[in-house]
Amino acid sequence: xxEINKEYQPLIVAFCCNWCSYAGADLAGSSRxxxxxxxxxxxxxxxxxxxxxxxxxxxxxxxxxxxxCGCHPGDCHYTTGNYYARRRMTLLFDMLDxxxxxxxxxxxxxxxxxxxxKFSNVMNEFAAKICELGENKRLEDLRCKE
Amino acid sequence: xxxxxxxxxxxxxxxxATVDVKRVAETLGQEPGVVYSADYQYMCSENGQQLIKTAIxxxxxxGIVVCSCSPRMHEATFRKTAExxxxxxxxxxxxxxxxxxxxxxxxIEEATVKAIILGRTAIAKLLLNTPxxxxxxxxxxxxxxxxxxxxxxxxxxxxxxxxYEVDIVEQRPTIGGRMAQLDKTFPTLDCAACILTPKMVDCxxxxxxxxxxxxxxxxxxxxxxxxxxxxxxxxxxxxxKKCTGCGICMSVCPSKKGLNEFNMNLNNRPAAxxxxxxxxxNVAVIDPEQCIKLKxxxxxxxxxxxxxKAIDYTQQDSFVERNYGAIVVATGFKIADLKxxxxxxxxxxxxxxTSLELERLMNAAGPTKGTLLRPSDNTxxxxxxxxxxxxxxxxxxxxxxxxxKICCMYTAKHAMLIREKYPDTEVHVFYIDVRTPGxxxxxxxxxxxxQYDVDYIKGMVGKVYNExxxxxxxxxxxxxxxxxxxxxxxxxLAAAIEPEPSVRKIATLLTTSIDTNNFxxxxxxxxxxxxxPTAGIFLxxxxxxxxxxxETVSQASxxxxxxxxxxxxxxxxxxxxxxxxxxxxxxxxxxxxxxCPYGAITYVDKEFRLGGGKTEVRRVASVNxxxxxxxxxxxxxxxxxxxxxxxxxxxxxxxxxxAVCKR
Ligand code: FES
Numbered sequence: 001x002x003e004i005n006k007e008y009q010p011l012i013v014a015f016c017c018n019w020c021s022y023a024g025a026d027l028a029g030s031s032r033x034x035x036x037x038x039x040x041x042x043x044x045x046x047x048x049x050x051x052x053x054x055x056x057x058x059x060x061x062x063x064x065x066x067x068x069c070g071c072h073p074g075d076c077h078y079t080t081g082n083y084y085a086r087r088r089m090t091l092l093f094d095m096l097d098x099x100x101x102x103x104x105x106x107x108x109x110x111x112x113x114x115x116x117x118k119f120s121n122v123m124n125e126f127a128a129k130i131c132e133l134g135e136n137k138r139l140e141d142l143r144c145k146e
Numbered sequence: 147x148x149x150x151x152x153x154x155x156x157x158x159x160x161x162x163a164t165v166d167v168k169r170v171a172e173t174l175g176q177e178p179g180v181v182y183s184a185d186y187q188y189m190c191s192e193n194g195q196q197l198i199k200t201a202i203x204x205x206x207x208x209g210i211v212v213c214s215c216s217p218r219m220h221e222a223t224f225r226k227t228a229e230x231x232x233x234x235x236x237x238x239x240x241x242x243x244x245x246x247x248x249x250x251x252x253x254i255e256e257a258t259v260k261a262i263i264l265g266r267t268a269i270a271k272l273l274l275n276t277p278x279x280x281x282x283x284x285x286x287x288x289x290x291x292x293x294x295x296x297x298x299x300x301x302x303x304x305x306x307x308x309x310y311e312v313d314i315v316e317q318r319p320t321i322g323g324r325m326a327q328l329d330k331t332f333p334t335l336d337c338a339a340c341i342l343t344p345k346m347v348d349c350x351x352x353x354x355x356x357x358x359x360x361x362x363x364x365x366x367x368x369x370x371x372x373x374x375x376x377x378x379x380x381x382x383x384x385x386x387k388k389c390t391g392c393g394i395c396m397s398v399c400p401s402k403k404g405l406n407e408f409n410m411n412l413n414n415r416p417a418a419x420x421x422x423x424x425x426x427x428n429v430a431v432i433d434p435e436q437c438i439k440l441k442x443x444x445x446x447x448x449x450x451x452x453x454x455k456a457i458d459y460t461q462q463d464s465f466v467e468r469n470y471g472a473i474v475v476a477t478g479f480k481i482a483d484l485k486x487x488x489x490x491x492x493x494x495x496x497x498x499x500t501s502l503e504l505e506r507l508m509n510a511a512g513p514t515k516g517t518l519l520r521p522s523d524n525t526x527x528x529x530x531x532x533x534x535x536x537x538x539x540x541x542x543x544x545x546x547x548x549x550x551k552i553c554c555m556y557t558a559k560h561a562m563l564i565r566e567k568y569p570d571t572e573v574h575v576f577y578i579d580v581r582t583p584g585x586x587x588x589x590x591x592x593x594x595x596x597q598y599d600v601d602y603i604k605g606m607v608g609k610v611y612n613e614x615x616x617x618x619x620x621x622x623x624x625x626x627x628x629x630x631x632x633x634x635x636x637x638x639l640a641a642a643i644e645p646e647p648s649v650r651k652i653a654t655l656l657t658t659s660i661d662t663n664n665f666x667x668x669x670x671x672x673x674x675x676x677x678x679p680t681a682g683i684f685l686x687x688x689x690x691x692x693x694x695x696x697e698t699v700s701q702a703s704x705x706x707x708x709x710x711x712x713x714x715x716x717x718x719x720x721x722x723x724x725x726x727x728x729x730x731x732x733x734x735x736x737x738x739x740x741x742c743p744y745g746a747i748t749y750v751d752k753e754f755r756l757g758g759g760k761t762e763v764r765r766v767a768s769v770n771x772x773x774x775x776x777x778x779x780x781x782x783x784x785x786x787x788x789x790x791x792x793x794x795x796x797x798x799x800x801x802x803x804x805a806v807c808k809r
Contacts, residue, residue: 013806018218019679020659026216029245037251037260040267040806041242043217045723045794048741049778053796054803061807077657077680078777079743088782113679114661120250 010064010130012039014123015054017047019077020112021069027116028123035123046070047108048081052092055106059096065105065130067122072110082110104129105136148273151182151207152265153198155189155214157244162187164248166258170213174265179273181205190220198224199231209237209275211268213261215244234277236722236793241268263806270805274798278722283772285371285718286471289709290315292363292652295323296695297687297702298476299345304706306354310713313356313468314349315363315377317648318407320425322346323478327408327502329509331695332559333590339424339511346426359427362648364465366473366655367744369775370682371718373470381461383432383440384418388456391428393420395448395457404436406513410503412521413513418448418457422511432457472709473656475666475678476686476702477649482537482642486544490536490639491610496522497617498610498637501532501556508563518568520636527571527635530564531619532557533607534577537642546642548663551692553640554581558594560638565598574601574632576621584694603630610637649689658683665691676705684708723793724774725781727767729754731788734765738780738789746773747780 016022022043028035044050047070055066068089070082086108093106107126111119154171156162167185175183182205186194189212201207210233212224217240225235241264251257289305291298294316302312314321325331326346328338349355358377365376384395399416406415408422417436420428438445439459449457481500484492492498497520499507510516520527534553537545554577561573580602582588594600607621616633623630645664653660658678659667666689669677676685686705687698727738729752739747750768753761767789778791790796 011807011809013803022216023218023659023679026218026242026245029216029249032249034250034252037247037253037256040260040263041246042267042799042802042806044778044799045791046777046779048782049791049794049799051782051796051799054799057800057803058807061804062809063807071659074654075657075659077659078775078779079657080741081743081777081779084741084779084783112661113659113667 008135009038010127010135011062012036012065012067012127012130013058013063014039014041015044015047015050015066015068016041017070017077017081018043018045020071020075020110021119023113024069024111024115024119027113028119031116033116033120035120036127039123039127046076046078046081047085048078050085052088055092055096059101059136062136064133064136065107065126067107067109067126069109069111069119069122072112075112101136102133104133148179148208149181149206150179150269150272151198151201151205151210152180152184152269153189153201153210153212154183154185154265155194155212156185156187157215157248158187161214161244161248164251164254164257165243165261166254169258170243170261170265173262174211174213174269177266177269180269182207189214190223195223195227198227202228202231202233207233209233209239209272211239211241211265211272213241213243213265213268216240216242234279236278237272237275239268239272239275241265263808266808267802267805270801271798274795274801278792280719280722281771282717283371283720285713285715286373286469287311287713288313288468288470289472289474289713290373290375290468290470291474291476291686293323293476293478293646293687293689294321294357294359295476295478295687296325296342296345297478297698298323298474299349300699300702301474301476301686301706301709302355303345303348303352304703305709305713306352308706308710309354310710311354311356313358313470315361316357316359317362318421319360319382319429319431320421320427321349321357321359322422322424322426324502325695326422326424327410327505329505330559330563332555333584333586335559335563343424346424350426357427358466360431363652363655371471371712373473373682374467375470375473376465376467379464379466381434381463382429383434383437383457383459383461384430385456385458385461386427386429388454389429390454390456391420391425391430392453393430394451394453395430396420398447398451400445400447401436401438404433409506409513410500412503412506430456472682472684472712474684474686474705474709475649475652475656475658475689477646477652477689479643479688479692480646482546482644484537484639484641487536489609490533490607490637491612491617492639495610495612495617495637496520497527497635498639500639500641501553501560504560504638508560518564525635526568529572529632529634530574530636530638531617531632531634532561532573532575532638532640533619534575534640536639538640539578540642546644546663548692549581550640550643551581552643552694555584555587555590555694557638557640558582558591558600561600562594562598565600572601574603574634576603576605576607576619578604578606584696643688643692645689656680656683665689676701676708682712720772721776723776723791724771725769725776725778725789725791727769728788728790729766731786732766733786733788734767735785737783737785738767741779741783743777743779744773744775746770746775
């Protein structure tokens with residue numbers, strides 16, 4: 001696909017749980033609160049559905065930052081899902097940091113269905129951070145490069 | 147190989163103004179697996195749906211991708227469309243190019259490219275979709291209403307009217323809620339008790355309604371149509387079945403220092419008490435904090451005098467467990483804490499009161515028997531100043547950002563009632579704006595100004611301080627641009643309202659969402675205002691947002707209609723996106739069962755063929771599809787990767803990740 005912009009556009013993958021964060025993103029949309037187009041959302045039923053493999057895969061395929069959003073602790077639609085996700089992500093992000101993917105490139109945020117403003121703020125902020133860090137070179141599967 | 151159709155919606159100009167829909171349709175039409183693509187003004191309209199149906203039939207499509215608004219909006223619509231054209235409804239994927247693209251991006255090129263990527267992602271997922279069929283479950287034909295105020299009462303009465311059983315769980319000793327505390331109601335000025343208490347009696351007499359007062363919801367399990375709820379009945383130290391409500395215990399109780407919550411703590415009540423004369427159930431309760439017998443073991447007067455032998459000092463909290471098909475939250479509101487508003491002197495001056503306290507002071511059953519007297523010295527106040535928007539519409543972070551909605555009207559009511567009863571009283575009202583939308587509301591407010599001569603001053607109050615027994619209200623009059631000070635005898639604060647604090651715990655128990663102000667979130671602000679986003683949970687009254695009584699009652703009835711609609715069904719379709727375990731990979735470790743919040747996974751011994759005529763019995767996980775809610779916790783926890791979630795399989799999500807990452 002052709003390049004849209006000459007300058008570097010980081011790629012950000014956002015995993016959003018269906019019940020809070022995806023709805024929060026919808027609210028950001030219906031409130032016309034913009035955030036960078038390079039944030040791409042993947043809908044999952046709950047934050048606990050986010051397998052560390054998905055995140056590794058994203059980094060392998062050239063994502064520059066990955067953010068996982070879920071309901072606030074205690075508010076998970078499935079009661080406890082986000083607690084598992086939170087612990088899992090802490091471990092994963094530590095490991096990624098060790099592998100050379102800076103901690104700033106990974107993030108967990110709790111966004112409720114009513115927090116459209118928070119959603120767009122978080123995305124803007126995160127995208128700005130990733131822009132600052134620049135392209136992510138580690139973990140890229142070189143076989144994927146043409 | 148699948149034959150996929152892509153349908154790009156313009157959503158009028160909502161999408162088409164920012165996204166080049168034709169280019170999206172053309173580009174996605176070239177994707178492997180896609181055999182047909184089209185764009186149309188309104189895909190969700192009759193004609194749009196027809197276009198989809200025709201395409202499915204004519205091109206033999208095996209799956210469709212609709213690039214449109216959020217799946218939370220129309221996924222269900224397009225699934226039905228697909229189904230009516232003979233396609234499995236789960237062979238539908240939505241690319242959200244409205245909320246995630248056209249509404250937030252301005253640059254057409256950028257937006258179009260993103261729309262294409264989202265479309266590709268949906269195609270990548272759809273290529274791995276398999277047809278799913280939904281199972282069915284029964285519906286328990288009984289509803290639970292949490293909260294026994296006017297909202298809960300009206301909802302319960304309407305549900306019972308339709309012939310279904312309803313339980314009301316109320317945390318206080320009686321139903322009636324806030325409305326029972328009110329004196330008169332706007333805009334008709336009829337007395338609150340006169341219109342509320344007959345409804346309370348109806349609840350008590352209706353054989354379909356069971357009132358569990360002085361009770362709290364403790365635990366909620368299950369899902370729409372099949373909830374199991376554990377309710378704690380707090381110890382009242384009175385046998386409800388024996389108590390006749392005669393009130394002898396109240397009159398003999400020597401401990402009289404308990405604060406009377408019903409009268410907003412303006413006077414005291416005995417340790418053994420009935421909150422108010424028309425309480426339902428008309429049964430006493432003993433306050434363990436105040437009861438001398440319970441605290442020291444000495445006393446027991448009430449038990450000696452009680453003819454019904456209803457007093458039981460050994461009573462403990464008890465639990466009941468019941469099944470429900472639907473749950474209604476009607477937990478109501480309270481007056482917000484004024485601790486950040488020291489400038490009004492509420493904490494230091496007895497004669498600075500909230501409107502709800504004034505309500506009690508004017509009520510014939512209140513602490514002053516309806517004569518308006520100052521709390522400090524029991525004299526008649528001659529100058530009364532009302533301050534509006536105390537803690538409402540406050541963006542400083544100390545108060546609430548929202549308008550509490552009812553204050554303008556009740557202040558007009560108070561001002562009018564006071565001027566009517568005590569014409570020699572001077573009444574001033576400091577307001578920011580007067581908001582009176584509603585039938586006969588503005589007329590009502592104008593009567594206060596024109597007929598009753600209430601002095602409305604546009605401006606904010608800076609501070610209230612005590613000078614020689616007078617409350618000096620210092621504020622600005624914005625219209626004359628002057629600083630003014632009014633020496634008053636009584637100051638009434640129209641304090642912000644906030645949701646009853648127990649709603650937080652209840653929202654957590656019901657796994658339904660709450661907004662930043664602790665109001666419960668409705669499924670759709672305009673189109674589904676009485677349903678919560680969690681299936682089977684409904685919202686009635688103030689727990690959802692500030693409302694006056696007429697609005698609360700209409701919402702309560704609307705809520706009942708929704709509940710009745712649900713209970714009238716014999717079967718509900720289950721969510722087919724549930725977990726499935728691959729026996730050949732499962733090692734029976736038990737991890738998945740540990741993380742499952744629903745207990746949907748059990749272990750069974752199964753016999754497996756090993757070849758050569760030999761068999762082996764192994765323990766493997768088995769998912770109960772009716773109980774699984776499809777969160778996916780087990781899929782990630784499973785160390786051997788044996789469990790997957792239908793509709794959101796690991797492969798599907800991996801494919802999505804790859805698709806969004808493709809540059
Ligand atoms: S559903 Fe949102 S985190 Fe579990």
